[in-house]
Amino acid sequence: MGGRDATMVLLDKNGIRCDGRKIDEPRKIMIRAGGLKNADGSAYIEFGDNKILVGVFGPRDVHPKHMSNTDTGILRVRYHMEPFSVDERKRPAPSRREIEISKVIKEALEPAVMLEKFPRTAVDVFIEVLQADGGTRCAALTAASVALADAGIPMRDMVAAIASGKVADTIILDVNNEEDQAGQADMPIGYMPSLKKITLLQLDGVLTPEEYKKCVDVGVKGCEIVYELQKKALHDKYFGNRDD
Amino acid sequence: MATVSVIDQLKKTQILELLEQGKRIDGRALDEPREISIEINAIPKANGSARVYLGDTDVLCGVKIQPDRPFPDTGDKGLFMCTAELLPLSHPTVETGPPQPHVIELARVVDRGIRESHMVDVTQLVIEKDKSVVGVFADIVVIDYDGNLFDACSYAATAALLTSKTPTWEMVDDQPSVVEGGEKQLPVSTIPVSVTMGKIGNNIVVDPNGDEWASMDCRVTITTDSDGNICALQKGGSDGFTQEEINECGDMSVKVGAKIREQIKSAQQEYQQNG
Numbered sequence: 001m002g003g004r005d006a007t008m009v010l011l012d013k014n015g016i017r018c019d020g021r022k023i024d025e026p027r028k029i030m031i032r033a034g035g036l037k038n039a040d041g042s043a044y045i046e047f048g049d050n051k052i053l054v055g056v057f058g059p060r061d062v063h064p065k066h067m068s069n070t071d072t073g074i075l076r077v078r079y080h081m082e083p084f085s086v087d088e089r090k091r092p093a094p095s096r097r098e099i100e101i102s103k104v105i106k107e108a109l110e111p112a113v114m115l116e117k118f119p120r121t122a123v124d125v126f127i128e129v130l131q132a133d134g135g136t137r138c139a140a141l142t143a144a145s146v147a148l149a150d151a152g153i154p155m156r157d158m159v160a161a162i163a164s165g166k167v168a169d170t171i172i173l174d175v176n177n178e179e180d181q182a183g184q185a186d187m188p189i190g191y192m193p194s195l196k197k198i199t200l201l202q203l204d205g206v207l208t209p210e211e212y213k214k215c216v217d218v219g220v221k222g223c224e225i226v227y228e229l230q231k232k233a234l235h236d237k238y239f240g241n242r243d244d
Numbered sequence: 245m246a247t248v249s250v251i252d253q254l255k256k257t258q259i260l261e262l263l264e265q266g267k268r269i270d271g272r273a274l275d276e277p278r279e280i281s282i283e284i285n286a287i288p289k290a291n292g293s294a295r296v297y298l299g300d301t302d303v304l305c306g307v308k309i310q311p312d313r314p315f316p317d318t319g320d321k322g323l324f325m326c327t328a329e330l331l332p333l334s335h336p337t338v339e340t341g342p343p344q345p346h347v348i349e350l351a352r353v354v355d356r357g358i359r360e361s362h363m364v365d366v367t368q369l370v371i372e373k374d375k376s377v378v379g380v381f382a383d384i385v386v387i388d389y390d391g392n393l394f395d396a397c398s399y400a401a402t403a404a405l406l407t408s409k410t411p412t413w414e415m416v417d418d419q420p421s422v423v424e425g426g427e428k429q430l431p432v433s434t435i436p437v438s439v440t441m442g443k444i445g446n447n448i449v450v451d452p453n454g455d456e457w458a459s460m461d462c463r464v465t466i467t468t469d470s471d472g473n474i475c476a477l478q479k480g481g482s483d484g485f486t487q488e489e490i491n492e493c494g495d496m497s498v499k500v501g502a503k504i505r506e507q508i509k510s511a512q513q514e515y516q517q518n519g
Binding site: 096097099100103104107110111187192195196197198199200201202204205206207208209212213216217220 | 345346348349351352356359360361362462464469472473474475476477478479480481482483484485486487490491494495498
């Protein structure tokens, strides 16, 4: 998260972005369901240069006990970045940014998980960002959905997530780190494609009302691409020819 | 606020039943915010301040302006920071101790709305490049709670910043030193206005009060600037919006925000005429 490089060309005259992508092209995404031995469910995602690991435990007893709810299960999410995941070392203790992201990811997942089936229990989602390169919250949310499904927790849908944004006066899909730093707007979106519901939405940067609607639309379409990769990851593990 | 009591459940049923007839529990229209009262310069010792009542929600923002060291990568810009705190006297469920996630979110959403609108022109807040800059700190405390802290805190910070006066500093012996008689208005441009909308059942209501806040399924806070552009957004709560609802909320935030911006402006003008 360095300073802004004024010399960088974010979008050239042929509509090609600083990392060679077209305006509506996501970065290379690889999702793998499973992988952790002890967790009840897990997933690993590489989203461009982001590398994120998610482990899910539960439904299990709630500690401390007073947090438990007799009507429904609870979801707890911890989003955490490793000190070595960014350019300048990050202090290991949770920052205010990480606490906020944990909360928005939790609220993005809650509509998808049938927590009411497990009163008095907790489902814990641990997200570890091993390497960060812009768009970690979307990649983390995408992987967390796969990990919850991998844990066999009943779900209404999976949440797919990606960011849209504005760079060089153009609405683009999947904002990378450079575009986030030097671009005009960044809008992370989490979306349940089967239920057609937006469960995570944030924006920073200035957009006209028309650009705002276009940004939401581009993001929702991007989520549909991510959704297919999530389903493929689960399919590969449970019906494919993978060794584990 | 986080815990749902039996009363809240009963109220939620009542709120939903009323909304099905297009009515709200306090008689407002769905797109109507509560009455806003803005008292500017409530704390004369601060460089700027405002106490805002949004219905029965009561918040106070004080702005302090002082020299600070710049961030290493932005030596040509001053600092702007906004914090928020729920005072223990504001609600029975508020506890002392480290801030809870919902309070951290509140502070960050209010900060982001003002920051992303570029209201405070930080490029004019440099004393000596890479060495010393001016820091503007808008600290907000919640005094009484009746829902929608996002907007109440945002209006208080905006009103306080609009009417803040800053001293001028110059470097003397490598240290910032106040210039006598150099007090001037803080360089501010656009007026960001946040509008929070709650979704209860299939209804979207503007500026949820405490009972509606406890009953809603999810919410979205959208900040617009003086040009009618959208500059920040935060969705929260344990449900989702459809794409159409999000578009509708965008339009509503521009429309409602424009009216509230006029109220903030007239409070500013009234203060400046009398001051």
